[in-house]
Amino acid sequence: MRLELVNTGTELCLGDTINTNAAWIGQRMAALGIEVARQTVVPDGGAVREAIAEAASRADVVLVSGGLGPTNDDVTRESTAELLGLPMVQNPEVTAHLEAYFIKRNKPVSPATLRQAMVPVGAEVLENAFGTAPGLYFPAQLGAARGWHSHIFLLPGPPREIKPMVENCVEPRLRALSPDGLSRLVLYLKLTGIGESDIVEKAEKELEAVAGLELGYCIGKGDVDVRLAGQPEPVLRGAQIVRDRLGEFIISEDRRVLEEVIIHSLAERGQWLATAESCTGGYLSSRLTDVSGSSKVFGHGFVTYANEAKQKHLGVPASLLDLHGAVSEPVARAMADGCLATSGADHALSITGIAGPTGGTQEKPAGTVFIGLATKGQETLVRRFFFPISRDRFKLLTSQAAMDMLRRRLLGLPQVGL
Template sequence: MRVEVINTGSELLLGQVINTNVSHLGQKLLSLGLKIERQTAVPDGGIIKTILAEAIKRSDIIIITGGLGPTPDDISKEMTAELLALELEEDVQILEKIRKRIESNGSKMRNINSKQAMIPSGAVALTNNNGTAPGIYLKQSISGRKFHIFLLPGPPRELNEMFTDSVEPILKKIIIHNDGSLIECKNLFFSGLGESELASRIDDVLDLNDPQVEYGYCIKPGGIIFRCIGENSAVLDAEKRVTESLKDYYLGDGINSIQEFIVKTLLLMRETVSVAESCTGGLISSLITDVPGASGVFNIGHITYSNAFKNRVLDVPNSLLQAHGAVSREVVISMAEGSLMKSHSNHAIAVTGIAGPSGGCPNKPVGTVFIGLASKGEETLVLKKIFETDRISFKEKVSMCALSLLRQRLCSLS
């Protein structure tokens, strides 16, 4: 079934609002075996009618977001009714619900609000528990061609719940009566290979011209997602061949970042991690704790930016700092092992480096970083890297490199 999304609102095209609705809709539809074939963003006004007229000629399901509010520029419903020659009728129950909601907030119901209770004849009103604008579902037929239209409110808080509670059940019924096959989607996360290298290796395994499957790549923190969408058996066959061929780099289906893989793996292993950061200033800790469930594996983040606190918090000997400097192999080992000992974690990451733009010297230029990983019962690992970039990018690259080092160790131990 062909699915099309029309996002309305001049604010989207003026850059005043980021369009997060299409992302949410894409994910929810994919979970049902449907894929958005086309997405259009249009300003407020009569162009909505023009775009909808084009959409109903080619798509089976059309989802329109926005334009259901009380102001004069909210005309998605009016344009739809006009195109389909449907009368707008006032729904007394919806009008009263709108009145109660507005007055419960201490505001006064105004005439302008009543337009939200106008529903196209034959339409099904979709309940909005988070706002005054009901959604609308229309099942229509033109010249024997059937199609379905959903009009949903623009605010994500309203749209998201309405989609789950009202739209999904309708879509499931549509799918049951649909003769066409549903699609399968696999998002395979790989880490440790660059995009070009991964693509070259996959090209050796798969026929990328297979019309049954659509392939694509998406760079994510610490890795790359290889996406397969298409006919069920063809997608599953592609998944099997790719993951077997690249098993040393494969982290899983549905994984979106290397830190997500780390948290999930540590939870399965019932192990913990701590972090000792200097040049990244807490970014590694932040990335790990962004993942739901991190509280079960993350013990503590030591941000020891100065030499004094490397010594005071992590017991890095002053003699090491004086002899080798803070940015050195010896110091990063001491930081990692100090964090491991003090936190009683199973693993401890440590980083120390020169983010720039100043502070470098001939043997330690700006961008130099030492990354350490200490684990109980294992040899402490150290990497030396030089990232010649700006401060923000430096921190990001160091963080990903440190997490990748931990990933490799976890894979070798699990």
């Protein structure tokens, strides 16, 4: 099955909005065993019609995102109807949905808004539970007069609207269109604490020797996805090879990121975590609280950027700061111990370092960071890491290393770092 994705929106072409929909849809399709053959990004207006026509002439399935709203530059619906020669009529169910949507917000339904209730004859309405613009599905037979065999889906642009529509409306139809594709399996094994080149060195030759296995890598936010695709037997063989060679670095096989794994692991154990951050300025606690359910396991997050804050809130002795400096193993240890005692948590992570690009010394260059981990009833650990990169990337990798220290302790795995 050849699938093409058409993303519409001038804001995408100008770079004002990052096209996260394309990446997410590509991942969802890969999980179904469908590879996106081409992605096209076009501005609002006349280019939309041309892009849909080109994609529909080549592909079995076309997914179009954006351009279904009430403004005059939202032309995706009208362009597709014109291409297929379909008249449009006002749909009573969509009209009722729009009226209920705006009544709930004490607003009138404007004529411009009612444009979204116009549905091409023969198209199926895809419910939008999180917005006003419905999606539309055009079965392949509607394009037969033009010699097309393409199933066309028109989807809203906002991620909070398009994602549930793809999951609930598009994917079931794609499964029905390609029952043979269900035999194809795609697995993503997410690893952290190891680079792509090390993965290649440790496992790639053995993986490449598995007949019928498609192998790929994708670098994420402090992690690497190993993508295995093909028929079930070679994929499962490949997954076992990765587990055997790189098991301690695998954080999930269901695409969960490390903060999700940590929150869920603590919840299963009924344990609490607290953090004490200096150079990351709360980035670690922000990542943790991005996860739904984090309030059940995360109660305290200290940002002690100044030495005075480390003394006041964490009880770090001034003499320790004077003797070793804020960026040191003893201070990281004292921060973790103080955080554990103050919060009453089961685990406490501390971070102190030099994010750079200034502030480093020959002994402690920019990028140096110490991470401490204190746990009730266990020895407090401190590890030194070196991330000589941009400040934002430094914060990301440091928070990732901190969470991985906790993951390894929870699982009884050996620690990394110096």
